[in-house]
Amino acid sequence: MLYFSVPLGKLVRRVSRLRGGGSALPGLVVEKIDPGFMQRTLSTLPLGVAVVSGTNGKTTTTKMVVELLESQGLKVFTNRTGSNFTRGVAAALLGEVDWRGRLEADVAVLELDEAHAVHFVNKVPPRYSLLLNVLRDQLDRFGEIDKTAELLQHIASKTTGTVVLNREDPRVARIAATLDGPEVLYFGLDDSLLSTFPNDDDMRAAPGSPVPAAPARPAADVVLRRVGADDADFEYDGVTVTTAMKLRGVYNIFNAAAALTLARAISGARGTGTDQAGLVSALSKVAPAFGRGESLVVDGLPLELVLVKNPSGFRLGLKSFPAAGYATMIAINDNYADGRDMSWLWDVEFDTLRDGGVDQLTGSRAYDMALRLQYDDVAIGAVDTEIAPALAAFIRGAQGKPKRIFCTYTAMLAIRRELSKITTVEVVS
Amino acid sequence: MTPQSPESAHGPSFGHELPPENPAVPSKGTIRVLQLYPRDMNIYGDWGNALVLAQRLRWHGYTPELLEYNVGDPFPADVDLIVGGGGQDSGQLVIQDDLLSRESTLKALAEDGMPMLVICGLYQLFGKFFKTRLGSVIPGIGVLDVETHGTDERLIGNVTVSSPEFGSILGYENHSGQTTLGPGVAPLGTTAKGTGNNSTDGQEGARYRNIVASYLHGSLLPKNPALADFLIRTAVERKYGSFTPGTPDDSYAVLAREHAARRPR
Numbered sequence: 001m002l003y004f005s006v007p008l009g010k011l012v013r014r015v016s017r018l019r020g021g022g023s024a025l026p027g028l029v030v031e032k033i034d035p036g037f038m039q040r041t042l043s044t045l046p047l048g049v050a051v052v053s054g055t056n057g058k059t060t061t062t063k064m065v066v067e068l069l070e071s072q073g074l075k076v077f078t079n080r081t082g083s084n085f086t087r088g089v090a091a092a093l094l095g096e097v098d099w100r101g102r103l104e105a106d107v108a109v110l111e112l113d114e115a116h117a118v119h120f121v122n123k124v125p126p127r128y129s130l131l132l133n134v135l136r137d138q139l140d141r142f143g144e145i146d147k148t149a150e151l152l153q154h155i156a157s158k159t160t161g162t163v164v165l166n167r168e169d170p171r172v173a174r175i176a177a178t179l180d181g182p183e184v185l186y187f188g189l190d191d192s193l194l195s196t197f198p199n200d201d202d203m204r205a206a207p208g209s210p211v212p213a214a215p216a217r218p219a220a221d222v223v224l225r226r227v228g229a230d231d232a233d234f235e236y237d238g239v240t241v242t243t244a245m246k247l248r249g250v251y252n253i254f255n256a257a258a259a260l261t262l263a264r265a266i267s268g269a270r271g272t273g274t275d276q277a278g279l280v281s282a283l284s285k286v287a288p289a290f291g292r293g294e295s296l297v298v299d300g301l302p303l304e305l306v307l308v309k310n311p312s313g314f315r316l317g318l319k320s321f322p323a324a325g326y327a328t329m330i331a332i333n334d335n336y337a338d339g340r341d342m343s344w345l346w347d348v349e350f351d352t353l354r355d356g357g358v359d360q361l362t363g364s365r366a367y368d369m370a371l372r373l374q375y376d377d378v379a380i381g382a383v384d385t386e387i388a389p390a391l392a393a394f395i396r397g398a399q400g401k402p403k404r405i406f407c408t409y410t411a412m413l414a415i416r417r418e419l420s421k422i423t424t425v426e427v428v429s
Numbered sequence: 430m431t432p433q434s435p436e437s438a439h440g441p442s443f444g445h446e447l448p449p450e451n452p453a454v455p456s457k458g459t460i461r462v463l464q465l466y467p468r469d470m471n472i473y474g475d476w477g478n479a480l481v482l483a484q485r486l487r488w489h490g491y492t493p494e495l496l497e498y499n500v501g502d503p504f505p506a507d508v509d510l511i512v513g514g515g516g517q518d519s520g521q522l523v524i525q526d527d528l529l530s531r532e533s534t535l536k537a538l539a540e541d542g543m544p545m546l547v548i549c550g551l552y553q554l555f556g557k558f559f560k561t562r563l564g565s566v567i568p569g570i571g572v573l574d575v576e577t578h579g580t581d582e583r584l585i586g587n588v589t590v591s592s593p594e595f596g597s598i599l600g601y602e603n604h605s606g607q608t609t610l611g612p613g614v615a616p617l618g619t620t621a622k623g624t625g626n627n628s629t630d631g632q633e634g635a636r637y638r639n640i641v642a643s644y645l646h647g648s649l650l651p652k653n654p655a656l657a658d659f660l661i662r663t664a665v666e667r668k669y670g671s672f673t674p675g676t677p678d679d680s681y682a683v684l685a686r687e688h689a690a691r692r693p694r
Contacts, residue, residue: 144517341601343648346477367685377448
């Protein structure tokens with residue numbers, strides 16, 4: 001059957017591209033005139049749909065899952081444009097289907113925002129879901145993190161095949177007890193690494209206060225055993241595999257365990273076996289997604305962008321990237337996409353920056369950050385709420401030194417834009 | 430009631446520590462600051478309030494001692510100042526019975542003029558009751574003459590409060606419970622931006638003896654040093670008879686306030 005909506009949607013897509021318009025409009029059009037388009041198209045995929053959600057790490061993890069599956073010879077559809085709303089998925093589909101509405105792919109791997117994923121899974125029940133974490137950002141949107149956990153639970157409840165859960169995040173791991181349909185697989189951490197992943201509930205125990213014993217944890221399909229400077233150990237099928245990693249930051253490497261678990265489940269479902277060596281080789285080559293732990297070269301020296309969106313992420317960023325030898329800038333915006341509430345800065349300890357201080361602060365809430373650092377006795381170089389001049393001053397002042405910028409999401413976008421104006425930006429990894 | 434929430438029974442603890450002290454400065458005395466239920470009531474950066482009190486005590490020349498009280502702990506003696514935080518609804522359920530068992534202790538301290546700061550969840554539970562949206566009643570300890578009713582509406586965003594005692598107070602609110610004040614308490618102030626206690630009367634927070642209660646969560650004290658210094662001065666005067674202030678540098682606080690005031694709701 002030929003659906004009129006597809007050629008029309010593709011036409012809208014072409015026109016809106018010519019006008020330099022947004023990516024979601026064609027999705028909106030096709031949703032309006034043909035509400036069954038997305039469900040109908042995705043239901044033809046032999047290995048079904050996999051949804052990746054959680055508060056943090058969706059983009060990089062989705063990218064990893066796609067590259068791991070491609071290493072297995074699978075053709076993967078994904079919402080690469082980063083539009084992680086239902087409408088964005090429909091728009092991305094329009095770009096991939098032929099004029100008769102057929103999608104040539106084995107599986108779809110979709111990054112979905114927690115709130116929008118609920119609408120999506122009501123329309124398209126996924127065969128697989130991967131639920132990463134419930135961290136304390138976006139409280140200005142969801143009110144409470146328990147509410148966010150309920151959204152993820154709903155995704156899991158709609159999943160028909162396999163749900164992959166983070167064993168180390170109590171709110172995510174608890175979802176298993178609410179499921180009786182799908183198979184549950186976990187990804188997990190070695191005990192020795194647990195302390196590098198403080199969860200939000202552990203944030204404020206006093207120094208030296210008794211440590212409650214960790215409860216027994218279920219067996220995980222993939223366990224991250226060790227994180228090295230540029231490699232990592234993963235255990236699965238009873239064997240520990242060491243692989244080089246281009247990704248930096250322990251949270252990215254933990255998400256690699258998540259991606260491995262999902263990719264193994266999907267490729268295993270074909271019945272033709274999984275090429276384990278190919279998986280590991282693909283994993284070693286995955287580069288971070290745009291702006292997320294990217295390493296750039298500016299004036300011949302590394303400049304690292306570390307995206308920080310919540311206290312756990314900021315603390316992990318500070319732990320993952322030691323300050324010694326680096327010039328440091330922090331850019332804090334409070335736009336909608338960053339989270340409007342600044343309270344979370346007080347749940348991050350900045351003592352690791354005390355020795356070297358922070359060279360430059362910027363962003364709409366630069367002075368909130370300055371105040372936070374003042375209370376942790378961290379010396380501050382300059383403060384300028386305007387990102388463009390602050391970035392220029394930072395780069396000028398830190399000549400001859402590698403640089404690191406901790407930034408919220410919209411600050412990261414602004415910095416990327418400015419960097420390409422003032423210098424040649426070469427993406428290393 | 431289990432001694433702690435299932436969440437906190439997970440993995441190791443990660444305590445914040447105070448920055449190192451400057452040993453060269455002789456102390457004018459020690460002030461013991463007690464954090465109430467930091468394990469279960471701390472979702473919105475409440476550590477900031479404890480840190481600000483501790484550091485400002487130092488900047489005023491005093492030595493802070495930070496204590497904490499969690500569910501099931503013995504209640505520490507010789508406390509000079511009490512802070513209590515926000516938390517999720519689930520955190521309130523965890524601490525509820527334990528808090529009720531401390532009702533007489535906390536009431537006696539409050540009546541005796543102990544300076545206290547209670548934010549959001551503990552503000553609600555320091556009142557008479559919290560009636561949930563579905564009609565069940567969570568009893569509070571009645572230190573404050575306020576009552577709270579759960580609603581479907583969540584009040585979220587930047588807030589500016591005009592306070593007769595403390596000038597303008599800046600912060601952020603995020604709550605679904607709406608609180609109304611009885612005749613036994615005064616409001617902390619009236620909202621110039623944001624909602625405050627409830628969506629009808631334009632009042633925010635509560636004042637009773639030396640207690641400050643507010644919905645402005647987490648980072649209330651950093652950007653409102655006048656409030657922090659009120660709590661500190663009261664604690665020091667109660668213990669030592671008089672307070673000799675130091676000279677904290679509040680220039681970043683002033684600038685952070687100016688920028689916060691200009692941000693949209």
